[in-house]
Amino acid sequence: MKNKLPRLLQFKFKEPKNKFLFIIMMGTILIMFALLPEVFLSSTNLKSMASQFPEFGFLALAMMLAMITGGIDLSVVATANFTGVIAALILTKGPAAGMNPMLSIVLAIAATIVAALPVGLINGFLIAYIGVPPILATLGTQGLFLGIATVITKGLSVANFPKSFLYIGNGSIFGIPIVFILFIIGTIFVWLLLGKTEQGFNMYMLGTNPIVSRYSGVDNAKIIMQTYITTALLAAVSSIIMISRANSMRPGYGSSYLLQAILVVVLGGADPDGGFGNIPGLLMAIVMLQVTQSGFNILAFSPFVRKFIWGFALLLVMTINYIAQQYGNYKRVKKMRQSTASEAT
Amino acid sequence: MNLKRIFKRSETFVLLIIIAFSVFVTIKNPAFLTLDNLFDLLRSSSGTAILGIGIFLVLISGGVDVSSTTIAIVTQYVSITLMIRSGIDSMWFLFGLSAFIGIVLGAINAFFVSLLKVPTLIVTLGTSSLYHGIMLEFFGTRSVNIGSLPESVKSFGKINILTLTRADGSTYGLSIFFVILIALLIITYVILKYTVIGRSVYAIGGNLEAAKRAGFNTRKTHFFVYTYAGLLAGIMGVIHLSLIRYSNPNYIVGTELGVIAAVVLGGARISGGTGTLTGTMLGIILITILEKNLIMMGLSTYWQQLFIGVVLILGVSITYLQAKFQQSGKTIIATEEE
Numbered sequence: 001m002k003n004k005l006p007r008l009l010q011f012k013f014k015e016p017k018n019k020f021l022f023i024i025m026m027g028t029i030l031i032m033f034a035l036l037p038e039v040f041l042s043s044t045n046l047k048s049m050a051s052q053f054p055e056f057g058f059l060a061l062a063m064m065l066a067m068i069t070g071g072i073d074l075s076v077v078a079t080a081n082f083t084g085v086i087a088a089l090i091l092t093k094g095p096a097a098g099m100n101p102m103l104s105i106v107l108a109i110a111a112t113i114v115a116a117l118p119v120g121l122i123n124g125f126l127i128a129y130i131g132v133p134p135i136l137a138t139l140g141t142q143g144l145f146l147g148i149a150t151v152i153t154k155g156l157s158v159a160n161f162p163k164s165f166l167y168i169g170n171g172s173i174f175g176i177p178i179v180f181i182l183f184i185i186g187t188i189f190v191w192l193l194l195g196k197t198e199q200g201f202n203m204y205m206l207g208t209n210p211i212v213s214r215y216s217g218v219d220n221a222k223i224i225m226q227t228y229i230t231t232a233l234l235a236a237v238s239s240i241i242m243i244s245r246a247n248s249m250r251p252g253y254g255s256s257y258l259l260q261a262i263l264v265v266v267l268g269g270a271d272p273d274g275g276f277g278n279i280p281g282l283l284m285a286i287v288m289l290q291v292t293q294s295g296f297n298i299l300a301f302s303p304f305v306r307k308f309i310w311g312f313a314l315l316l317v318m319t320i321n322y323i324a325q326q327y328g329n330y331k332r333v334k335k336m337r338q339s340t341a342s343e344a345t
Numbered sequence: 346m347n348l349k350r351i352f353k354r355s356e357t358f359v360l361l362i363i364i365a366f367s368v369f370v371t372i373k374n375p376a377f378l379t380l381d382n383l384f385d386l387l388r389s390s391s392g393t394a395i396l397g398i399g400i401f402l403v404l405i406s407g408g409v410d411v412s413s414t415t416i417a418i419v420t421q422y423v424s425i426t427l428m429i430r431s432g433i434d435s436m437w438f439l440f441g442l443s444a445f446i447g448i449v450l451g452a453i454n455a456f457f458v459s460l461l462k463v464p465t466l467i468v469t470l471g472t473s474s475l476y477h478g479i480m481l482e483f484f485g486t487r488s489v490n491i492g493s494l495p496e497s498v499k500s501f502g503k504i505n506i507l508t509l510t511r512a513d514g515s516t517y518g519l520s521i522f523f524v525i526l527i528a529l530l531i532i533t534y535v536i537l538k539y540t541v542i543g544r545s546v547y548a549i550g551g552n553l554e555a556a557k558r559a560g561f562n563t564r565k566t567h568f569f570v571y572t573y574a575g576l577l578a579g580i581m582g583v584i585h586l587s588l589i590r591y592s593n594p595n596y597i598v599g600t601e602l603g604v605i606a607a608v609v610l611g612g613a614r615i616s617g618g619t620g621t622l623t624g625t626m627l628g629i630i631l632i633t634i635l636e637k638n639l640i641m642m643g644l645s646t647y648w649q650q651l652f653i654g655v656v657l658i659l660g661v662s663i664t665y666l667q668a669k670f671q672q673s674g675k676t677i678i679a680t681e682e683e
Binding site for chain 1: 658668
């Protein structure tokens with residue numbers, strides 16, 4: 001039976017769930033292709049898809065890291081707003097005051113990174129040292145950093161950056177959007193972090209069982225601090241892409257990304273209880289979301305229908321995960337019963 | 346209860362802050378500490394307080410509900426739209442319809458919470474997006490303004506159970522909203538304190554697995570918690586409508602953070618199954634008077650979000666630090682109402 005399958009489907013997935021995910025992803029792409037062949041596969045559409053998802057993809061990477069350790073980072077969008085506003089102010093005020101545009105760009109990018117550090121430190125400190133559950137801690141910092149962004153800009157948007165800065169978000173090298181290349185680099189970074197470093201290994205262990213991790217000599221607090229600093233930095237990169245693509249920043253921008261980030265991370269096989277989550281799964285989930293999103297754009301769905309569909313999709317995915325898990329348990333129990341029965345006879 | 350223990354309760358802290366702040370505001374503006382202003386505060390914050398009871402209940406059951414504000418606006422907008430279309434001009438009809446929708450939406454929350462073993466915040470984030478999206482798509486996005494509002498809704502908001510006269514002859518009074526709040530507080534208190542289902546809310550919040558093994562029906566408890574929170578959100582929706590006499594499908598949504606902050610400030614915590622209604626109400630009072638007097642403190646309205654964030658962070662930090670000390674046996678803190 002196995003030999004009859006095409007070579008592609010024989011490819012073995014490290015994570016068993018990813019096989020299903022792969023089939024669903026191909027299904028989504030095929031449906032979109034069948035519905036709108038000429039629009040969907042046009043190079044303009046492919047290019048616009050490749051430049052649309054990175055800003056949100058970085059937030060999803062961040063969310064996945066937090067979820068692997070058994071936490072969640074609800075403050076990613078607010079962090080991106082906060083760092084984005086700071087960068088936007090440097091990019092507008094700097095050149096206006098006679099600063100070299102290139103210098104202002106370098107300064108702005110450096111500022112997002114610097115601004116992300118305290119965000120990560122505060123989140124990490126609240127979770128690791130005070131013992132606040134990640135959900136409540138990041139819910140609080142979400143309000144705090146969105147609030148700071150609002151206070152800085154008085155709720156208005158900051159717009160019109162130097163032209164060379166917009167190149168990051170809108171330019172392309174050999175026809176590949178720069179933001180897409182950035183996202184690939186970010187993904188490789190997270191992949192290396194998770195798969196090849198001690199930090200990554202400890203993150204999975206912490207997420208699976210914090211007590212075991214503690215007793216095997218891991219400094220849980222340090223791991224948590226590093227995790228939330230990384231998530232804040234990823235959100236900062238996302239903010240650079242956001243402001244460069246939109247040529248403006250306003251506090252509250254991208255608030256719908258939070259739900260979508262959680263959606264793709266859960267869809268990609270991460271467990272909100274921690275311990276699970278992998279890059280291939282996440283990438284497939286992101287592709288699926290982006291393809292669906294483009295489909296909605298082409299079909300001109302209203303934002304309300306989308307809001308409804310994303311909420312529904314999140315619940316659906318979690319329900320399917322749950323049923324799959326129950327089914328897995330059922331099969332395991334059945335197998336055990338069979339083996340004990342055969343032993344008895 | 347001895348003095349030392351009283352001072353270790355978070356309610357005491359909140360109460361002290363409220364008193365200190367009230368003194369400060371009164372010195373700056375003597376109009377603050379008048380019955381007139383007090384009644385006005387009660388009238389405008391009763392709705393928030395009712396929403397707070399629901400969020401409190403979810404919090405002590407071990408969850409976080411971010412969908413209650415969405416449920417409030419959905420019940421409000423859908424029921425007032427249906428009321429206008431049907432032509433039935435009755436407050437009972439509006440309350441009944443709104444409560445019914447609230448219970449149904451709460452039951453959907455409960456269904457997913459008790460079925461899926463995932464954080465309730467993710468579930469309620471999903472359902473709130475679902476509810477709001479459906480309402481905006483199928484019930485429209487246009488505001489209902491005062492002109493098209495039925496007479497009973499407008500007059501309900503003006504009912505006072507106690508009317509007093511100002512020096513210039515105009516009257517002011519204690520709104521009926523406050524009576525509804527007090528009634529709901531008493532009912533919730535009795536349920537939480539004297540019924541099996543109420544005690545099981547604390548039990549599943551303390552330790553779900555332990556509660557299950559002790560024989561509590563955790564599924565039933567989840568249904569109770571979320572349908573009750575939905576019911577309260579429905580009532581809040583109607584009160585909010587008759588308070589501002591205007592229904593915008595995008596109002597209320599987004600204020601959940603403030604209410605959660607208030608409840609957490611009052612001492613409720615999701616990992617311990619602890620917290621009191623008194624604490625919740627004190628938290629709501631504190632957040633309300635702080636919010637209403639931001640401008641008096643020299644801060645513009647842009648500061649509101651930041652401010653709620655800070656309060657929430659401080660609130661949770663204090664609660665969980667106390668828990669940490671309690672665990673390590675350094676201090677004994679009375680966090681229960683028993």
